[in-house]
Amino acid sequence: MAKEKKKLRLVEPLADAETRIHDDHHLSVRLWLRMLACTNRIESVVRQNLQARFTTTLPRFDLMAQLERAPQGLRMSELSQRMMVTGGNVTGITDILEKEGLVVREVDTADRRVFYVKLSAEGQRQFRRMAAEHEQWVIELFEGISVKHKNQLVELLGEIKQHVQ
Amino acid sequence: MAKEKKKLRLVEPLADAETRIHDDHHLSVRLWLRMLACTNRIESVVRQNLQARFTTTLPRFDLMAQLERAPQGLRMSELSQRMMVTGGNVTGITDILEKEGLVVREVDTADRRVFYVKLSAEGQRQFRRMAAEHEQWVIELFEGISVKHKNQLVELLGEIKQHVQ
DNA sequence: AAATATTAATTGACACTTGAAGTACTTCTC
C-alpha cells in the first residue's frame, strides 16, 4: 500500500494523483468484469434449469413474466420496451409462444395495427409452475450469502443502476 | 422495520421466521434482477460503442483481449474455456477475425489437431486502440460512484462469485 | 378529401450462441 513514502516534495502530489487515478481506472474495469462474471454464471444456471425442467428459454420466460403482471394484455411495442429488446425480437418470441399455445394475440378493434398479447389459460398454469421453481433456483444460488450482504448489494447496485441508466 | 413487536409469545417465533424467509426470498430475486439490469445496461453501452467506433462486437473484442494477454497464442479449446463459451462459438468468431486479418491460425507441428490462434500485427494495433477506449467507457460509466462504494461492490461481488461458481 | 407524416408490427439480413453430430488426429491398451 504505502511503499514509497519518501519522495521529492515537488513530484509527490502529481505521482499520488496519477496513482490514485490509475487505481481507480483499474478498479472500475475490475468491478465491471466481476459484475459480468457473476451475472453470466447465474444466467447460465437459470437457462439450463429452464431448458432441463420446462424445455423453454429465458427470453420466453421473460416475456411470459411480463404478461403475468399485465392480465389485460400488452401490445407488442409495450413488451419490446419492458423487455428492453427490439420489436422484431418480440415478434419472433411471441410467434413461438403462440405456436406452443401459451400466449394469444388479440386484435384491437379500435386500432387495427395493434395486437394485445395475453397469456392463455395453459400459459398461466405453465408460468406459475415455472415462476415457483425459478424463485427457488435464485434463492439457492444466493444461499449462504447473509441478508446483510444481500441488502448492501441491492443498495449499491441501485446506485449503479440509477447512475448508468 | 419493527412494526409489530407485541404478539403472543407462542406464535411470534414462527411468524418471524416465516417473515424473514419470505423477505429473504424476495430479496434474492430482487438482487438478481438488479444485477441483471445493471449488467445489461453497461453491456449494451459497450456493444454500441464497439459497433460505432470500430465496427466490431463484444465477442470479437473479448477474443482479441484473451489473445493480447497470451502473445504465444492460444488453442481454440483454451479460448473456449477462458471465454466461457462453446467450441463451436470460438470457431465462428475466429473465422470472422481471421477473414478480417486480425488473427491468424497457426498449426502445431507436434499435434496436428491443434491450432494456435494469435493476434496479427494489425490485430495488435487495432486491439490497443480499442482497449484504450473501452477502458475509458467503463470509467465514464462508473464516474460519480465513490471509490469506497466501488470497493465494497468488488468485495461483495467477489463473495457472490466464489459462491455461485 | 388528398397528400403527408407517424405509428405498430413484421420481415430479412447478419451476428452470436448452444448443443449435438461429425471428422481428423492422438493416445491408450491389450
Added chain:
DNA sequence: GAGAAGTACTTCAAGTGTCAATTAATATTT
C-alpha cells in the same frame, strides 16, 4: 501394432438478438 477410447476442432440446426426496410393502419396538414 491394431482396435478402442479420447481429444481438437468444425459443422449444422435452432433460438436469440440487432438493425434497416417494408407493410398496413391511423393522424395530421393543407
